Amino acid sequence: MEPTNQTVDSPFVLLKLTDDPGLQPLLFSLFLSMYLVTILGNLLIILAVSSDSHLHTPMYFFLCNLSFTDICLSTSILPKMLVNIQSQSQSITYAACLSQVFFVLAFLVFENCLLSAMAYDRYVAICHPLMYSVIMNPQFCFQLVLVSLSTGVVDALLHTLMVLRLSFCTDLEIPHFFCELAQVIKPACTDTLINNILVYFLSVLLGGSSLSGIIFSYSQIICSLLRVPSPGRKYKAFSTCGSHLLVVLLFYGTGFGVYISSAVTDSSRTSAVASMMYSVVPQMMNPFIYSLRNKDMKKAVRKIISKTEFWG
Template sequence: MEPRNRTAASEFFLLGLTEDPELQPLFFSLFLCTYLVTVLGNLLIILAVGSDAHLHTPMYFFLSNLSLTDIGLSTTTIPKMLANIQARDQSITYMGCITQVCFVLLFAGLENCLLGAMAYDRYVAICHPLRYTVIMNARLCGLMLLLSLCLSVANALLLSVTVLPLSFCSDLEIPLFFCELAQVLKLACSDTLINNVLIYFAFCVFGGVPLSGIIFSYTQIVSSVLRMASAGGKYKAFSTCGSHLSVVFLFYGTSFGVYVSSAVTDSPRKTAVASVMYSVVPQVANPFIYSLRNENMKGTLRKLMGRMPSLL
């Protein structure tokens, strides 16, 4: 079988969710509103944590960094989509696509690590409450964040740089609204064995390790809570984990759903819709989950919103 034509790629084409020109304004408005809500909602979380001394705890430290990560991931993907719709141009430059791949990997990896760190924080708080302040000190929290950031940066750079030597076929259409590593590799005419091995290794590290840590932490939490004699104590312990568990199920549930959908369907449009579920939905939902389910956060946000008119 003859290989497909090779080319030195200068640009890729992001097909997005639809090619129907009548639907483009609708999608533009929808994603613009989603992006604004994501940025404003997560900024409110960061501002609330920074302004209230009662929230200067490890849990809210990781939460504020999770919000910053959500802003970064949304900013990496949505503005380019909005610009393409506005310009009626589906193209993205070669280096722009590789850069987008790098930042998507960076923020997705960092989100995985932060969710694992937050699960460990809840494990220590519930299973070792008397030693919580000793174990979860500022130094450990800073080291966990720094380690997560370093690993995520190293992983993103490694996987992105290994794409640069590849040559690509003449068909450079990506059936998503952003450049995803797996979709970019599908367009390569070069051998991608090393790239795929690195992807599976990265998946095990950034998917398997944090998820295993989360499962272990909550196994220990459930076991500890069930041994409590007081029903009120059980409720209080579980309530402190409710928001984090909701975010975990949303992030990993949508990611797993995308994996299953891509395995069972060859439809580019369905793949594009599925990608929205893990690259847009968790980021816009996280601020609502923490502000609606967490009493401390609700109280701080009410105070913050009450001071807004005087600040303006």
Template sequence: MEARNHTAVSEFLLLGLTDDPALQPFIFSLFLSMYLVTILGNLLIILAVSSDSHLHTPMYFFLCSLSINDISLSTTIIPKMLVNILRQDQSISYKGCLSQVCFVIVFVGMENCLLAVMAYDRYVAICHPLRYTVLMNSCLCVLLVLVSFSISTVDALMHSLMVLRLSFCSDLEMPHFFCELAQVIKLACSDTFIENILIYITFCIFAGIPVSGIIFSYIYIVSSVLRIPSSEGKHKAFSTCGSHLCVVSLFYGTAFGVYVSSAVTDSPRNSAVASVMYTVVPQMLNPFIYSLRNRDMKEAFRKLL
């Protein structure tokens, strides 16, 4: 198969989740519904927190940042997929594909960092309650979000620049519903050893450090809560962490499921279906998790509606 330089590549083909034309209307309706629920749910979170002065605290500031990130990630992936199904056109331009790769890495990395920041916020609130307002001041909160965004952006730019170096073959069909970095690299005809090494290194850094931070934060949280004498105090302390724990479990559980499915199966389509579980489902469910398990959010929704 003759290789072509990447400057000659005009477009890739996104084959989607299935080849069956009869399933396309169902997939379109399903993903459109999921996208609308994601947008509306996260917008309600943002509006509720913004309109209620009682929720102007670091925890809800980070929750709003997470909601904005979830909207951005879903908007990066789903609309293009819906347009392709509607037009019965599987193509995506080279620049569009590279942009999608970059933005997906930014927002997935941002979600990863935000979950770690939220775990640190809960650690300070429970383990150092008297110093919480001093430690988690507004400047630090904004700084933590900006640093998370900057780190994710640098990571995305590194991978995008590495992809720009690649030459691609004449077969540009991608068995996926969006341009995922690993799938794009598989289409390259040039040597991808450096790119693969970079992926493993950045994965260990950008996944290992936040996950370790979350684990250590909750080790200290649990040890502090167990020292509380009253059962009511223990329940109240654990309830403030329940929503965050559910979101963390959902995001990392689905991401781990994608990794396992990719390792045990050779089917690219199965990997594409599994990718839905970390790029679409958590972003849709996060507003429900926080609103249904949080009394303050329920009250804010009641006032808003």
């Protein structure tokens, strides 16, 4: 196969969701429903927090940013997939594919860092309650979010620029439902060793550092709570951490699931399905986890819904 310049007009071809035309409408309805639930659920969280002054705290500030990230990440993947299902075409242009690589990476890393910042917020609230308002001041919270977003953008930009240096063969098939970095690199005809090293190194560095921060925060929280004599205070403290822990388990659990499925199976479709679930399901479930387990959030959501019904 002859290598071609990366500005070639030939589009990439993504993996089909199914070879059965009869399942196309069902899959379109399924993913459209997932996308709408993700958008509406996360928008509801943002509106509820913004409209209730009692929720203008660091924890809910981070939650709003998490919801924003989930909306952006889902929007980076699902609309193009829905268009492909509807048109029964799996093609995506080179520019659109690289744009998708950039935005998916940027928002995945942003969410990864946000989860670590949220764990630190819970650590300060439980282990240093008297210093909470001093440490977690608005300026510091904004800086944490800005650093998290900047980390995601720099990581995504670095990987995207590294892909731009590659030349691709005439066979531009990507064994995935969307343009995931590791899969986009595979059809390249030039040496991808540096790209692959960078993928694994930054994945371990960013994912490992965030996960280590979360584990450290919760280990300190547990040690602090074990010294608390009141069962009521223990339960209240654990309940404030429960939603965040579920989100962390869902995000990293599905991530490890993708890694394991890629390691134990040679099926590109199985690996693609696992990666798809990692990039879509946590973002859809996060609003339910926070709204169903948090009394203040449920109260704020009810207010928003009642106002909507009133104006309707």
